[in-house]
Amino acid sequence: MQLSRQDTVAQAEQTPDVEQPFTELGLKDEEYQRIRDILGRRPTDTELAMYSVMWSEHCSYKSSKVHLRQFGEKAPKTDVLLVGMGENAGVVDVGDGLAVTFKVESHNHPSYVEPYQGAATGVGGIVRDILTMGARPIAVMDSLRFGDVDNDDTRRLVGGVVSGVGGYGNCLGLPNIGGEVAFDPTYNGNPLVNALCLGVMRADRIQLAKAEGVGNQVILLGAKTGRDGIGGASVLASATFEDGSETKRPSVQVGDPFMEKLLIECCLELYNRDLVTGIQDLGAAGIACSISETSAHGAGGMRVELERVPLREPSMTPVEIVMSESQERMLAIVRPEDADEALAVCARWGVLATVIGEVTDGDRLIVTWHGDVVADVPPGTLADDGPVYERPLERPADQDALQSGGSRSLARPSGPDELRAAVLAMAASPNLCSRRWVTEQYDRYVLGGTVLAMPHDGGVLRLADDTVRGVALALDGNGRYARLDPYAGAQLALSEAYRNVSVTGARPIAVTNCLNFGSPEDPSVMWQFAEATRGLADGCLELGVPVTGGNVSFYNQTGATAINPTPVVGVLGVVDDVTTSVPSGFTRDDDVVLLFGATDEELDGSEWAWATHRHLGGMPPRVRLAEERALSATLQRATAEGLLSGAHDLSDGGLASALVESGLLDGVGARLRIAGDPFVALFSESTARAVVTCADADVDRLLSIAADAGVPVARLGRTGGDELSIDGLFSIPLDELRAAHEVTLPALFG
Amino acid sequence: MSTRIGVVTFPGSLDDRDALRAVRVAGGEPVPLWHGEHDLHDVDAVVLPGGFSYGDYLRCGAIARFSPVMTEVVAAAERGMPVLGICNGFQVLCESHLLPGALIRNAGLHFTCIDQQLRVESTSTAWTGEYSAGSQIRIPLKNGEGQYVADETTLDRLEGEGRVVFRYVGGNPNGSRRDIAGIRNERGNVVGLMPHPEHAIDSLTGPGTDGLGMFVSVLKSFVCS
Numbered sequence: 022m023q024l025s026r027q028d029t030v031a032q033a034e035q036t037p038d039v040e041q042p043f044t045e046l047g048l049k050d051e052e053y054q055r056i057r058d059i060l061g062r063r064p065t066d067t068e069l070a071m072y073s074v075m076w077s078e079h080c081s082y083k084s085s086k087v088h089l090r091q092f093g094e095k096a097p098k099t100d101v102l103l104v105g106m107g108e109n110a111g112v113v114d115v116g117d118g119l120a121v122t123f124k125v126e127s128h129n130h131p132s133y134v135e136p137y138q139g140a141a142t143g144v145g146g147i148v149r150d151i152l153t154m155g156a157r158p159i160a161v162m163d164s165l166r167f168g169d170v171d172n173d174d175t176r177r178l179v180g181g182v183v184s185g186v187g188g189y190g191n192c193l194g195l196p197n198i199g200g201e202v203a204f205d206p207t208y209n210g211n212p213l214v215n216a217l218c219l220g221v222m223r224a225d226r227i228q229l230a231k232a233e234g235v236g237n238q239v240i241l242l243g244a245k246t247g248r249d250g251i252g253g254a255s256v257l258a259s260a261t262f263e264d265g266s267e268t269k270r271p272s273v274q275v276g277d278p279f280m281e282k283l284l285i286e287c288c289l290e291l292y293n294r295d296l297v298t299g300i301q302d303l304g305a306a307g308i309a310c311s312i313s314e315t316s317a318h319g320a321g322g323m324r325v326e327l328e329r330v331p332l333r334e335p336s337m338t339p340v341e342i343v344m345s346e347s348q349e350r351m352l353a354i355v356r357p358e359d360a361d362e363a364l365a366v367c368a369r370w371g372v373l374a375t376v377i378g379e380v381t382d383g384d385r386l387i388v389t390w391h392g393d394v395v396a397d398v399p400p401g402t403l404a405d406d407g408p409v410y411e412r413p414l415e416r417p418a419d420q421d422a423l424q425s426g427g428s429r430s431l432a433r434p435s436g437p438d439e440l441r442a443a444v445l446a447m448a449a450s451p452n453l454c455s456r457r458w459v460t461e462q463y464d465r466y467v468l469g470g471t472v473l474a475m476p477h478d479g480g481v482l483r484l485a486d487d488t489v490r491g492v493a494l495a496l497d498g499n500g501r502y503a504r505l506d507p508y509a510g511a512q513l514a515l516s517e518a519y520r521n522v523s524v525t526g527a528r529p530i531a532v533t534n535c536l537n538f539g540s541p542e543d544p545s546v547m548w549q550f551a552e553a554t555r556g557l558a559d560g561c562l563e564l565g566v567p568v569t570g571g572n573v574s575f576y577n578q579t580g581a582t583a584i585n586p587t588p589v590v591g592v593l594g595v596v597d598d599v600t601t602s603v604p605s606g607f608t609r610d611d612d613v614v615l616l617f618g619a620t621d622e623e624l625d626g627s628e629w630a631w632a633t634h635r636h637l638g639g640m641p642p643r644v645r646l647a648e649e650r651a652l653s654a655t656l657q658r659a660t661a662e663g664l665l666s667g668a669h670d671l672s673d674g675g676l677a678s679a680l681v682e683s684g685l686l687d688g689v690g691a692r693l694r695i696a697g698d699p700f701v702a703l704f705s706e707s708t709a710r711a712v713v714t715c716a717d718a719d720v721d722r723l724l725s726i727a728a729d730a731g732v733p734v735a736r737l738g739r740t741g742g743d744e745l746s747i748d749g750l751f752s753i754p755l756d757e758l759r760a761a762h763e764v765t766l767p768a769l770f771g
Numbered sequence: 772m773s774t775r776i777g778v779v780t781f782p783g784s785l786d787d788r789d790a791l792r793a794v795r796v797a798g799g800e801p802v803p804l805w806h807g808e809h810d811l812h813d814v815d816a817v818v819l820p821g822g823f824s825y826g827d828y829l830r831c832g833a834i835a836r837f838s839p840v841m842t843e844v845v846a847a848a849e850r851g852m853p854v855l856g857i858c859n860g861f862q863v864l865c866e867s868h869l870l871p872g873a874l875i876r877n878a879g880l881h882f883t884c885i886d887q888q889l890r891v892e893s894t895s896t897a898w899t900g901e902y903s904a905g906s907q908i909r910i911p912l913k914n915g916e917g918q919y920v921a922d923e924t925t926l927d928r929l930e931g932e933g934r935v936v937f938r939y940v941g942g943n944p945n946g947s948r949r950d951i952a953g954i955r956n957e958r959g960n961v962v963g964l965m966p967h968p969e970h971a972i973d974s975l976t977g978p979g980t981d982g983l984g985m986f987v988s989v990l991k992s993f994v995c996s
Contacts, residue, residue, distance in 0.1 A: 187882050191915075192823045194785030279783050279826025369807075371782055462882050466911045466970040466977065467821075469789040483976065486792060600975060 027339075028066040029393040037063050046073035052408055059402045067388060067395040070340045071403055074306035075313060078575055081407035084541035085573040088551050091558035092568035099567050101530050104227060109150040109302065110220075111569020112227055113531045115595050117490050120224040122154040125164070125217035125496065125535040125591045127574035131274070132214040136181025140214050141189035141276040145348050147218040148193065149302035152285055153351070155228035155292050156220025159468055160482055161190045162200040163216050164496045164535070164589045165459075168209030170451045170769050175204070178212050179770050186216065187462040192278035193285070196471045197463035198480025200496050204451045205631075207500060210579035215535040215572075215589050217496055221484050226292060230301035230311075231319035232354045232380045237298060239312070239323060239378040240360070242367060243284045243350040246308070247333035250274035250346025280349040280372075287370035288351060296363045299354035309343040309403070311352040312378075313386060317404035319354075322385045325378035327395070339390045354380065414551050415544035424505060427639030428630040433700050440699055441751035443633070445761045447704070448681045450632040453674045454765035455685075476682065477605040478521040478670050481596060491599035495521030495592055498537075499673065500585030501626045502641035507549040508556035511588040512644045515560045516708050517672050518592035523653035524668040524711050526603045526660025527594030532561050534571035534590050539583020541575045549586040550575075557588060563646045566592065601660050605669045606686025610741035612666050613720050614691055616676070617652055618710030619733045622701045628673040629704040648709035651730040656711065658726050664719040671710040677703040679712050684745045685759055693738035694748040714740055774993050776986070777804040777814035779844070779860075781835045785822035786857065786969060793969040794818070797986035806838040816853035816897070816989050817844055819860025821913075821967055831874060831916050832862030841867060853897035853989050854961045858914055861953070861963030870954055870963045871929070872921030877914070878946025886978040887912035887966050888941040889952050893933050896959040901988040908981035910971035912944055912952075917965040919947040919954075929954055937964050 041063060043053040048069075056064050056072050064072060078084060092106060103120055104112035110124035128143025144161055151158045163186050168175045190197050195218070232239065291297050299319060301311040308330070316323035327339050333347070355363045360376065367374035381387070386403075388396035417423075434443040447453055456475060465474040472491060473481035479495040497517040503510025515532065522529045534557060539546040561568055577584045596602060607614075624630055625639025659665050667686075669679045676695070684690055695702040715723050727734045738748075746752030776794040780787045780803060791801040802814050806824075811817065824835035835841065841863070848854045848869050856864035864870045877883060888909050891902040902908070921929070926948055929935055937953035945965075953964025968982025 184881070191882055191913075192783075192785075192826070194822065277826070279823060279828070282785070282823075283782055461884050464882075464884050464913045466884065466913060466967065467785050467789070469792055469970065469976055471976055 027390060027393060029395055030065055030397050033063050033065045039063065041069055043069060047077060048073050052076060060398065065395050067339045067343055068398055070344050071309040071313065071396060074309050074344055075403040076407040078541065080306050080310060082573060083408045084410050084412050084575065085550065086409050087411055088554040091554060095558040095562045096567045097562050097565045102567055102569060103224060106568065106570050109153045109230060111531065112154055113569060113593060114224055115490065115492060117488060118224050119221060119484055119490065120227065121219060121221050121492055121593065122151055122156045123217060123219040123533055123591065123593055124150055124570045125215050125533050125589065126150065126572040127535050127537060128214045128216065129212060129537065129574055129577055132182050133212055136178050137185040137188065138275050140182040140185030142274045142348055143214050143216045144186055144189040145276045145278065145281050146304045147216045148195065148281065149304060149351065151218045151220035152288055153228065153230060153300055153302045154220065155226045156222040157289055158195055158218050158220045158285060159470060160198045160219045160480065161195045161216060162198060162480065162494060162496045164200050164498060165202045166208045166213035166587065167204050168212065169206040170204050172206065172209045176770055182212065182214055183459050183462055189276055189278045191464045193282050194467045196465045196467050196474065198465060198471055198474040198482065198494065202456055202459055205500060205585065207585040211577045211584055213537050213587060217533065217591050219494060228292060228297065228300050230315050231299045232315040232323055233319040233321060234298060234356065234380055235321055235382045236357055237380040238355045238357055238360045238376050239325060239380065240353045240355055240363065240374050241330060241350060241377045242287065242353055242372055242374050244277060244280050244347055245331045245333045245373065246342055246345045247347045248337060248341060248345060251341055251344050274346050274348050276348050283370045283372050284349055284351060287367055287372040290366050291353065291363055294362065294366065296359045296366065297353045297355055301352045303350040303352060305346065307343065307345045307347065313400045313403035315352060315354060316386045317400040319380065322381040322383040322387065323378055324381050324387045327388055327390050329375055329377045331373055331375055339395045412541050412547045413544045414548040416548050417545035423638055424640055428624045428627065428636055431630060431634045431636055437750045440703065441753060444677045444703065445753065447629060447632060447674055447677055448758060449761040449765050451765060452628055452632065453678050455762045457763065458766035458771060472599045472602050473525060473604065476686065479525045479527065481525050481527065481599060481602045483599045489598045489600055491596040493522045493525045493527035493594035493596055496589060497521060498587050498589035500587040501631065501637055503553060503588060504585040504637065505626050505639065505641045507552035507586050509641050509644050510586065511553040511556035512560035512646065513641060513708065514588050514590040515557060515564065516644060516646065516649050518590045519564055519649055519653065520670040520711065522592045522594035523656045524603060524605060524670045526601060526656060527596045528657055529566050529592050529594045529653060531593045532566050532568045532590060534568060534588060536571065536573045537577050537584065537587040537589065538575055539578040543583060546583050553586055553588045557590065560646060564650060601663060603660055603665045603668045604686065606667050606683035607689035607691060607714055607740040608667050608687050610689060612714040612716060612740045614693060614737040614740060615713050616710065616735040616737050617655065617713055617727060617732050618648065620702060620705050620707045620710065623705045623707045627704065627706045642706045642708050645709040651732050652709050652711060655727050655730045655732050659723055662722065664715050664723050665713055666716065667714040669712045671712065673706060675704045675706050680745055681758055681762060683712055684755055685762060688755055689740050690742040690744045690755055691738060691740045692742065692746045695737065696735065699750055773800040774990050775800045775802050775814045776989065777802045777811055777817045779804045779806060779817065779819050779840055781806040781822065781824035781838060783823045783826050784820050786967060787820040789969040790818045790820040790857065793972045793983065793986050796972050797983055797990055799986065799990050804840055806840050809839045809843055811843050811847060815993055817847065819856040819863050821858035821860065824859055824863065832859060832866040835863045836866040845869060848961050851958060851960050853992065855898050855985065856963035857967055857969065858965055861965055864961060864963040869961050870956060871925045872919055874916050874965065875918045875920055876916050877918055882915035883944055884911065884913035885944060887939060887944060889937045889966060890940045892938055893936045893955060896936055896955045896962050897992045898962045898985045898988050899936060900992055901984040907940060909978050910966045910968050910982045911978060912966040914965055917945045919951045921948060932957065936962055
């Protein structure tokens with residue numbers, strides 16, 4: 022049947038047996054039956070639409086919930102967490118009365134369909150999540166994964182996504198302080214675009230997404246509501262509501278960063294004047310989500326008069342209005358006596374603001390359309406009590422074969438010339454080469470708080486002009502490691518981000534994550550997901566850093582082939598004094614170069630094996646969480662004592678990659694000696710390692726700090742000159758190294 | 772009494788807080804100005820900051836030019852008040868015809884954020900008196916539409932009258948005619964440039980302190996006059 026424009030509750034009661042297109046909306050038979058049981062009748066069209074989006078995988082986490090619970094159950098003891106999982110973003114106390122909120126979220130599928138707008142609105146969406154918590158957004162980061170550089174479509178996606186991330190973030194005035202870019206054929210046809218935003222606020226100014234206080238006004242702020250993005254979050258992209266034109270509307274939203282900038286300033290002024298009692302952004306599932314979540318999480322109900330919503334297209338139906346994912350909108354709850362002042366603030370910023378309803382007593386969310394009731398539901402059943410699935414798990418059939426096919430048999434470079442060539446080739450390889458072509462398209466200076474940004478290992482921000490307190494951030498993932506062993510892979514992503522924050526001298530305190538996986542209906546994907554979440558939860562417990570929030574992105578696959586499981590982990594650190602933050606490389610001549618940590622022969626899943634032989638097999642590097650902690654403690658202490666002139670983490674590409682990046686940072690060479698098998702020393706990806714530099718006078722003190730923490734140290738040599746030189750093996754002029762390192766991305770995508 | 776330097780906030784201005792900070796660090800009194808007011812609040816000089824005024828969906832600076840505050844800025848500039856336009860502010864000054872020429876899309880078509888080397892070509896402006904002519908400075912450049920263009924006659928005139936204030940050195944990042952990074956009006960009170968001096972006032976958060984001189988220059992110009 023066709024849905025009419027005005028299916029009301031009264032009609033629903035009179036026509037209980039009308040067939041409804043719940044299957045097309047992505048609901049299963051038992052889910053539809055449950056809606057009927059909750060309501061005691063058939064749902065109206067509007068209710069059906071609301072349940073279908075709120076109970077979608079994207080909004081309800083129905084397949085992931087049972088696994089994500091571990092992040093709470095295994096959370097380490099901490100006194101810094103002010104708001105934990107479940108809100109729009111976690112909030113962490115960073116001292117001096119300041120709090121920081123941060124979160125990473127995916128926008129993978131929209132970015133494939135329309136790379137510029139998909140990536141742009143990905144940034145816009147995560148920024149609103151941070152704004153919703155009461156914070157001023159102060160930085161973004163992005164983790165991007167594309168298909169093979171040789172894939173025909175990669176160029177379109179790289180160009181579009183990078184300019185979309187930049188176009189939106191630059192126009193919003195948010196510095197982009199880091200992230201990652203990776204290429205792998207596993208992402209052909211399914212790029213990953215994960216955007217992180219970080220915001221700062223006074224710890225006593227946290228806003229929550231709840232509607233309370235009978236008579237309080239429900240105000241919709243920002244852009245008009247249009248037909249863009251209907252079903253973007255869920256299952257509706259191909260559903261037919263009325264035969265004809267609507268069916269072909271794009272389900273990718275279109276971003277307007279200018280409107281978002283106004284929305285940010287407007288909301289911050291509303292917070293500062295204490296004019297809102299609750300606020301929620303409109304993202305996935307639009308009005309349906311924001312009204313159901315705010316009313317579910319407050320005391321009381323809500324009545325919304327849908328015809329008051331300002332529309333871009335006046336012919337929109339109630340169903341379309343509640344489901345629209347038009348960008349740059351917020352929902353604020355305001356006391357009636359404050360409403361005029363709030364509307365005046367919005368007018369000053371040129372932000373459209375409309376009272377669309379009010380908080381009621383009782384416990385129902387009632388939506389009307391020109392006086393007719395089109396939805397009358399208990400809001401908790403939409404927001405919190407969606408279906409929960411324990412999906413079947415099964416270890417992939419090829420997992421054993423994959424793990425037994427290690428890298429030992431691969432031909433290795435031997436002799437000085439081959440090693441030299443390998444170092445240059447790896448420096449130029451797509452996954453290790455300079456990211457400058459990408460990062461120069463992002464503003465890293467705006468707001469004036471950026472202390473470290475790319476190419477440094479972690480971004481560091483000063484939180485305000487009148488303090489030296491700051492935060493450090495890093496965002497990392499490795500789909501190859503996770504494919505070989507998802508439990509370890511998640512911990513390795515965590516370890517790397519933790520290490521990247523640590524080398525700046527910061528103290529890691531909290532975690533966010535974006536879990537990118539294939540279809541949850543595939544038991545082997547679910548096994549990967551279960552393993553990865555268990556690994557991450559265990560890892561966070563051992564490292565003492567709680568998960569504060571995150572995002573799950575399923576259905577990342579082309580046909581039956583899922584992407585490599587790709588948990589991306591963001592780690593936040595606290596910096597007591599940003600003037601002591603440590604740069605990621607050699608910064609002056611005649612410093613002593615040390616290698617912290619132990620190197621084993623760990624080349625399975627390595628960048629070398631992949632870049633040189635297109636080989637993926639064996640077991641990823643051993644997870645060494647205790648060693649990571651010790652390394653971090655050493656770096657923190659050395660930073661506090663002002664001993665370090667530089668510190669670079671070792672990760673993909675091993676020591677060779679760390680030395681190349683260290684030398685090219687400020688154009689300072691080094692003369693070094695390495696022990697053992699030089700190939701293993703240069704390219705093994707053993708974890709819990711860093712290259713650090715210090716002045717002669719500080720070496721003894723540094724060694725004693727490392728010894729106290731049990732961190733093994735090897736003395737590599739000394740900085741200086743304009744070559745990277747390894748005694749007895751080779752030396753490469755920095756100019757030659759730079760040429761190799763810099764040319765790759767511009768040549769591919771420039 | 773300290774010198775009051777106004778910084779205009781248009782809807783979509785982004786580096787306004789940074790410009791206010793730079794004024795403060797240089798020793799002036801920063802005064803926020805609002806695009807919608809016909810009021811300069813008795814400031815002694817005005818900075819038009821970087822950003823994307825009104826979203827820059829039309830032509831950069833094309834709408835900001837018509838805002839109420841710009842009527843006052845133009846009138847004050849014509850009376851001799853020092854005005855500095857940075858990036859989007861430079862675009863607004865060109866759109867307002869306080870400065871000749873226009874800024875178009877970078878030759879490389881990408882937004883570019885780099886630390887840029889500049890040569891100070893003219894010190895006879897309200898904003899560059901503290902620099903020595905010919906000296907080189909390094910300050911951030913970040914824009915998508917920073918390619919300075921003008922007809923040959925205008926360019927020749929700018930050169931002939933010594934009105935090129937900053938020139939890119941070590942490579943032209945955006946295809947600007949004759950490597951021009953900044954220019955001034957005839958009187959020298961109005962200067963526009965694409966790079967961002969307000970992001971080079973503290974080596975902790977910028978590539979150095981080379982940008983501070985512009986804010987110090989204007990403050991000193993009042994002490995001297």
